[in-house]
Amino acid sequence: MAITPSEGVDSSVIRINSPAHPSFYSVHSHRFIICLLLLLATYFSQANTLGMSTAVVCMVNSTLVQDPHNENVKEPKCAAAHNESTPEFAIPGSFDWSPSEQSWLLSARFYGNCLTVAVSGAAADWLGPDRVLTGGLLLSSALIVLTPPLAHASYYALVGSRVVIGAADSFHVPAINSLVQRWYPAAGEKAVAVSIYSMGFQFAGGFASLFASLICGSTFLGGWPSIFYIFGGTCCAFAVAWAVFGSDEPAKNRWVNEAERSWLERSSIKIKSKARKEEHPTPLSTILRSAPLQSILICHFSSWFATTMMQTFLPLFLRDLGLSIDLIGWLTLTPFIAQIGGKAVSGPLIEYCVRKERISMTNATKLAQTISSVGCSVLLALLAFIPSCSNPQIACPFLIVYGLLFTGSTNGAYTAMFLISPKNMGTISTLTAIAKIAGSLACSAVVNAITAIDVPYKWALVFAVTSIVLCGACIHFLIFGAGDSLLFIFMPKSSSGD
Template sequence: MASAHPHLFSFRSHRLRVALTLMFAMFLYISNSSSLGMAIICMVNSTSHATKTDISFNGTSLSSRGCAFPVEDKANRPEYQSTIEWEPTKQSYLFSASYYGSIITVFGSGVLADRFGPKKLLLVIYSISTIVTFAAPYLAEFNYWAYYAGRFIIGMGDGFIYPCVNSLGGWWFPVTEKSTMASIYSSGIQLAAASSALIGSRLCGVEFLGGWPLIFYMYGTLGILFLICFYFVITDHPADNRWMSTEELIFLESSHEEMTRKKKVSAIPWKSIFTSPAVWACVVCSFTFSLTLSINLNFLPTYFKEEFSLPLSSNGLYTMVPFITQLICKNIIAPLADYLKRSGKLTPTQTAKIFQAISSFGSALTYVALGFLPSCDRMWVAVVCGVIFGITFSFSVCGFFTCMLTVAHAYAGTITSLSMVFGQIGYALAPNTVSFVTLMEWSYKWQIILLFGAAFQFISGIVFSLAGSGDTAPWAQSKLSMQKNMELQALKKEQR
């Protein structure tokens, strides 16, 4: 007998189309940040500001690990011949610019999304981001601070994206599918990170228009395509969407007892949110997740360049390994997590804690290994570390990321905003840490940075294991839900 509503992965499933559109949104959000990680290697003349780690000997340049790279080859490569001359500290500041912009807007954005709907907000944000992305090459050539301002403006828009996306997810995805759906739309992060490293390294060597400007023109064009797609596919609430079937609408409405035609959340329970241990567990994990992601997106290419003297083509391949692994793994484990919850083998809280522990502790250990085990003649170890990191890090989608949607789905945008305030601090802390360690000229620079990230991952794993929760908080349940829970508890006691 056919099910009353379309299966998630059926052709008739509009909630799947919504998830794929949100994946496109996340792809562009990360691309606008991660593209600079590879592009800056091509934008800036690499010979204009030599560092003390670049030691020339017999016509070769030696990294801090002694990996040789021919000086003539480096100097003659077109991707290193840009006319832009920015010193290393200024380059690090560019990565921080967008995160500083996000901190200004990220908290209020979730409140606006929950009260007035996220669709209009996202349309405006992506329109501005697309215009600035097209203008990026001209701003960079014109003036450093003009380009810095462009990054800051994009960052202000980025502060709206996560809260708005999670606000949509809170209404569009039922509890039994939240891990799977979160895995699908957050896959845009890994797609962006992996493709920006690989495509960016290829476009840098193209002679047309100077090579690296093509990176920004490509993402600007994709921004236009996204705006068209988003406008027609997405509505703030399923009840307002003309493309979905009645059966699917009934299914979604029945999965959220609080869902009504009313589009505004009447009152946000601030005290309950700020005193909830589960919410703060999500906040801590969001901070660490963002810190780690910032290191991977912005500095893995520089790490492989400085430590192992990898040429640009190989650099892109090594950088994309952890992101491709995450993309594959997360879409396997997320349905597994939902199955464990549906079947009753694990409670939502047990599932979240186990998966987040694997993510936090596994990625911490892998960061340590990545900092100390690879060498010039054992680069395969870096690939293995990248694969293991990608596997373990991907488990967080079924941990704290799902919990942001389930703790209080009616206030998912607000909770995400609170988490992302600290997440943006984590994003900004990574480039500032790299800048500080570089300025201090400490030995084992990259080992210190990777150990720094590993320590925070370990701490977040402990915090979530103690305070994390995958269940809806009592203060976020409707009176009907609370009554049903009380009746269920009473029935269990009678059965005992």
């Protein structure tokens, strides 16, 4: 078995540069509609998780449960300001879960991810991404709606439901990745599609938590239960909409017009059914030995290391600066909102440059990844040392620029994932999902270890480790990364000896 750049080129992989192909941005383009639907699918998958993170604050009676973090402010310059200015909020929730029980509840979804992540990519390939995505969303939405009665019935029943939701959610990303592979044949158009649909992560991070916090204290449908009724109900409605307008591939979709269908049939990557997979299987050992894939996995690890740090631990850093709860909430949203704007510009820009042949797709992905990793590392250094208790608001512009630069990782290694080996998209999606989980776990372990040490400037250490991880992954991708399938081909075993 060999991996060579000069043999075995899949003739179905076609780079589209012809101006005659149907416009992506058109009222007649069902590809654009599919992309928006994938954005919503990503949003609902993330929003269901973030909804619980916000709702648990309202579910627990804070007068009965003490937050241990209030006693752990170690920064010398901020301890006094924190103790004097941070108000205490008494939330009369329904439950008296301890901090440990709250932590287990919020992490239960992760353990559910671990149960199914190894088979999620294969399921998308064998059962079809359309069925996998629809089934996963319907199961998740049903359990989200049942969250309030489960919470009142038993804490352990609620934790079990979150585990099942996590197991179902593991199938969403591989299914979405497979759909992107089937619907968007041109390399540049893939970059646009990835930039658009992945905005769902930022919309969820930026608005789902805010929306949940706004309705958390209301009296509508009992207050906090309305979060789950609304989130679960809208997710179920979306799953029905996807079943109507979505499909595994353009050939099966009745909403695609004839001109678009004809172009897609001529230029799309022809992903065959189970029979083709059995005819030309790619051994996992061959995939794992591939340096370009290894670089993508390392970049996914580093990206989710940084993402977990921002999503989970940024509020603690801002709290240690002595900021109010309201200001912490808005500042936490800032980098995710900035990422939405960055993706709206970077994806089309790369597509234009590649289509005009001003840069190769491989060089485009490497340039985007470098700007993201190096730029974010610099911003983390500034964020660690410049904001203080006397000028905490100065963190806002740093977070905005950080969010804009972080979008480069989407157009870098994340886009390359769709291009290096189309027929192995399911397996690659599973491996990148494992890298994502590993990055999140590693970030949590590093932050917990550093904050447990009684030393000043602990957040500077956290940001320094994050910068090292980002830059190390960037160097590996610059050397070994690839953004073109012609540079990275898995060759099946020769049948001459059979």
